[in-house]
Amino acid sequence: MTAGPGTDLTGPVHVVGTGLLGTSVALAARRAGLEVWLSDASPEHLRTASGLGAGTPVPEGGVAQLTVVAVPPAAIAGAVAEALRRGGVVTDVGSVKGQPLEQLAGLVPELLAAYVGSHPMAGSERSGPLAASAAIFDGRPWAVTPHASSAPEATALVEALARVCGAEPVRLSPHDHDRAVARVSHVPHLLAVLTAGRLAGASTDHLALSGQGVRDVTRVAASDPALWRQILGANRVAVAELLIDVQGDLGRLLEAVTGGDDDGVGEILARGVAGTEAIPGKHGGPVLPMASVYVAVPDHPGELARLFADVGEIGVNIEDLYIDHDPARPVGLVELVVRDDAAESLRTALAARSWTIHR
Amino acid sequence: MTAGPGTDLTGPVHVVGTGLLGTSVALAARRAGLEVWLSDASPEHLRTASGLGAGTPVPEGGVAQLTVVAVPPAAIAGAVAEALRRGGVVTDVGSVKGQPLEQLAGLVPELLAAYVGSHPMAGSERSGPLAASAAIFDGRPWAVTPHASSAPEATALVEALARVCGAEPVRLSPHDHDRAVARVSHVPHLLAVLTAGRLAGASTDHLALSGQGVRDVTRVAASDPALWRQILGANRVAVAELLIDVQGDLGRLLEAVTGGDDDGVGEILARGVAGTEAIPGKHGGPVLPMASVYVAVPDHPGELARLFADVGEIGVNIEDLYIDHDPARPVGLVELVVRDDAAESLRTALAARSWTIHR
Numbered sequence: 041m042t043a044g045p046g047t048d049l050t051g052p053v054h055v056v057g058t059g060l061l062g063t064s065v066a067l068a069a070r071r072a073g074l075e076v077w078l079s080d081a082s083p084e085h086l087r088t089a090s091g092l093g094a095g096t097p098v099p100e101g102g103v104a105q106l107t108v109v110a111v112p113p114a115a116i117a118g119a120v121a122e123a124l125r126r127g128g129v130v131t132d133v134g135s136v137k138g139q140p141l142e143q144l145a146g147l148v149p150e151l152l153a154a155y156v157g158s159h160p161m162a163g164s165e166r167s168g169p170l171a172a173s174a175a176i177f178d179g180r181p182w183a184v185t186p187h188a189s190s191a192p193e194a195t196a197l198v199e200a201l202a203r204v205c206g207a208e209p210v211r212l213s214p215h216d217h218d219r220a221v222a223r224v225s226h227v228p229h230l231l232a233v234l235t236a237g238r239l240a241g242a243s244t245d246h247l248a249l250s251g252q253g254v255r256d257v258t259r260v261a262a263s264d265p266a267l268w269r270q271i272l273g274a275n276r277v278a279v280a281e282l283l284i285d286v287q288g289d290l291g292r293l294l295e296a297v298t299g300g301d302d303d304g305v306g307e308i309l310a311r312g313v314a315g316t317e318a319i320p321g322k323h324g325g326p327v328l329p330m331a332s333v334y335v336a337v338p339d340h341p342g343e344l345a346r347l348f349a350d351v352g353e354i355g356v357n358i359e360d361l362y363i364d365h366d367p368a369r370p371v372g373l374v375e376l377v378v379r380d381d382a383a384e385s386l387r388t389a390l391a392a393r394s395w396t397i398h399r
Numbered sequence: 400m401t402a403g404p405g406t407d408l409t410g411p412v413h414v415v416g417t418g419l420l421g422t423s424v425a426l427a428a429r430r431a432g433l434e435v436w437l438s439d440a441s442p443e444h445l446r447t448a449s450g451l452g453a454g455t456p457v458p459e460g461g462v463a464q465l466t467v468v469a470v471p472p473a474a475i476a477g478a479v480a481e482a483l484r485r486g487g488v489v490t491d492v493g494s495v496k497g498q499p500l501e502q503l504a505g506l507v508p509e510l511l512a513a514y515v516g517s518h519p520m521a522g523s524e525r526s527g528p529l530a531a532s533a534a535i536f537d538g539r540p541w542a543v544t545p546h547a548s549s550a551p552e553a554t555a556l557v558e559a560l561a562r563v564c565g566a567e568p569v570r571l572s573p574h575d576h577d578r579a580v581a582r583v584s585h586v587p588h589l590l591a592v593l594t595a596g597r598l599a600g601a602s603t604d605h606l607a608l609s610g611q612g613v614r615d616v617t618r619v620a621a622s623d624p625a626l627w628r629q630i631l632g633a634n635r636v637a638v639a640e641l642l643i644d645v646q647g648d649l650g651r652l653l654e655a656v657t658g659g660d661d662d663g664v665g666e667i668l669a670r671g672v673a674g675t676e677a678i679p680g681k682h683g684g685p686v687l688p689m690a691s692v693y694v695a696v697p698d699h700p701g702e703l704a705r706l707f708a709d710v711g712e713i714g715v716n717i718e719d720l721y722i723d724h725d726p727a728r729p730v731g732l733v734e735l736v737v738r739d740d741a742a743e744s745l746r747t748a749l750a751a752r753s754w755t756i757h758r
Binding site: 161162172173175176181183210212216217219220221223224225227228229230231232233234235236237238239240241242243244245246247248249250251253254255256257258259260261262265266268269272273276279280282283284285286287289290291293294297298300302305306308309310311312313314315316317318319320336344345346347348349350351352353358373396398 | 520521531532534535540542569571575576578579580582583584586587588589590591592593594595596597598599600601602603604605606607608609610612613614615616617618619620621624625627628631632635638639641642643644645646648649650652653656657659661664665667668669670671672673674675676677678679695703704705706707708709710711712717732755757
């Protein structure tokens with residue numbers, strides 16, 4: 041098959057590490073008709089991934105066109121070096137790109153041309169091959185991070201892999217990538233952790249007042265600390281740089297709050313609003329005018345089903361959906377986000393079917 | 400009607416301020432068969448609320464059994480004082496309790512016995528009477544905050560109002576309340592604002608890597624800065640106290656990150672996990688064992704409807720629901736949270752109906 045502009049990805053593809061990401065890449069490559077080889081330190085993971093149709097165990101001495109290393113952060117450089125020695129182009133799918141490159145420059149400096157790091161933005165709180173799916177990359181950004189001595193054909197091949205998986209390749213330098221994820225992922229994660237940390241040990245009476253906001257802010261803080269330790273350890277410099285900025289922001293905020301400087305607080309709040317608006321919209325394009333329709337849904341079996349069946353019959357596409365998933369309420373408030381011009385007719389049609397609509 | 404244990408709430412109830420909260424209280428009181436009087440500085444809001452069946456304009460010289468003040472934070476003390484002078488028991492539904500009480504002690508010290516503050520935990524990004532609903536309080540905590548000289552009958556009457564609205568009264572001192580909301584609402588809000596603030600002005604290439612995590616963490620930061628200025632201004636002391644704690648946490652985190660102290664980072668991450676677990680579960684009771692079923696849903700009209708119709712036919716109750724609402728993906732991943740013992744059969748039954756299930 042042809043893999044879009046650039047170099048053809050014809051296979052075989054060798055996936056090293058059959059966790060969630062590795063197995064998902066393998067499934068996507070199989071979906072595209074490519075031959076896929078698998079290897080994993082855990083024979084059980086390997087068997088499971090093969091059983092899911094993700095590929096076959098790598099043959100003795102086999103040299104793949106492209107090897108995809110999908111192992112834990114601390115093991116990436118070693119696994120990439122081993123793959124480079126076997127031959128072919130090599131990428132990895134780790135969350136941090138600078139540190140493994142540095143380590144590789146020490147391990148196999150003469151083979152670096154065939155290595156191009158990458159990072160599909162398709163993480164998950166789940167793990168293991170059973171959580172895998174070829175669909176998890178669809179429409180997602182996939183950072184591709186060539187370094188100074190990467191061969192252009194190697195870069196093109198990794199971009200072809202991203203497209204085969206349904207993702208959008210985004211080319212960045214390894215250094216730029218690490219600064220970007222520090223900002224859009226690692227530091228947000230840490231601020232969620234600090235927020236949640238201040239709830240630990242708080243009195244039950246106080247915690248009883250928790251609403252949806254604090255649940256949203258702290259949700260990611262429940263993720264696996266062992267994995268995050270490795271990620272943060274590998275991206276120390278960029279994370280620390282931003283945390284220092286945040287420290288400055290926090291100092292100014294505290295000064296404004298204690299000093300009764302409401303205008304100062306207001307400026308910080310306004311900057312936050314601007315930040316939420318900076319996050320790109322659907323498919324990276326301009327944000328279409330959307331409107332929300334709020335519907336009260338009793339917590340009985342089948343009620344959500346009935347709502348969505350009605351919406352389906354009315355024929356309006358739901359662009360996005362939030363449930364007020366505060367578990368303390370027997371009646372949920374469902375927010376249906378639809379195209380602006382469809383909202384009013386959806387409200388009317390749902391009300392006519394006896395749903396309680398909140399504007 | 401009888402309003403549960405304690406003093407009978409028999410009406411009339413006078414609601415001052417017909418925004419989202421005031422109109423919702425009025426609708427809930429009407430639902431319980433009580434006579435409800437309304438007043439608002441905006442004749443348009445008053446007309447809209449009356450039109451929704453929330454009550455009738457307050458009669459000249461009318462004295463209600465209970466007056467509920469639901470006006471913006473800065474106007475609360477004045478409106479409560481005016482209501483106390485008319486007579487009857489008075490409460491307000493503002494987000495901060497200490498400051499208005501202090502102001503009232505200056506305005507009407509001799510009338511304070513009839514005042515008991517309260518705060519339903521049912522905020523919203525929306526506003527105005529059209530967003531109101533009697534359902535928004537169902538199962539929610541409603542803080543009731545008597546002060547040292549509140550009459551016990553006044554406290555009982557306000558707790559009766561909370562129950563009439565379907566909420567669970569939680570009794571706290573005004574001081575305790577303000578410390579609690581600083582922790583579970585105001586400081587989480589501010590950390591979301593600081594996280595979002597660091598996205599404003601970032602390069603498009605970097606922002607392109609934004610995933611679901613940063614969207615969750617920053618969501619509340621999009622709320623109205625003008626309202627939050629007032630809330631934070633009224634709760635300066637408690638907010639500042641906690642922000643100083645956060646400042647200490649951030650300093651320790653930064654030290655651990657820059658010093659390569661992975662164990663130190665790990666401890667902070669673990670404390671975050673403990674914090675997420677401290678948030679109470681359904682109806683404040685113990686958290687039942689739940690399991691998640693992940694389903695891939697194409698972004699076409701009717702697909703969600705088809706999924707929920709199938710779940711409804713299978714007969715499993717959905718306890719909670721998340722959509723991977725990253726708008727960048729044509730295929731959404733829907734997480735259905737169900738009772739642990741129903742998960743496996745739901746997976747099997749959905750797979751049999753050709754849904755792609757991720758474990």
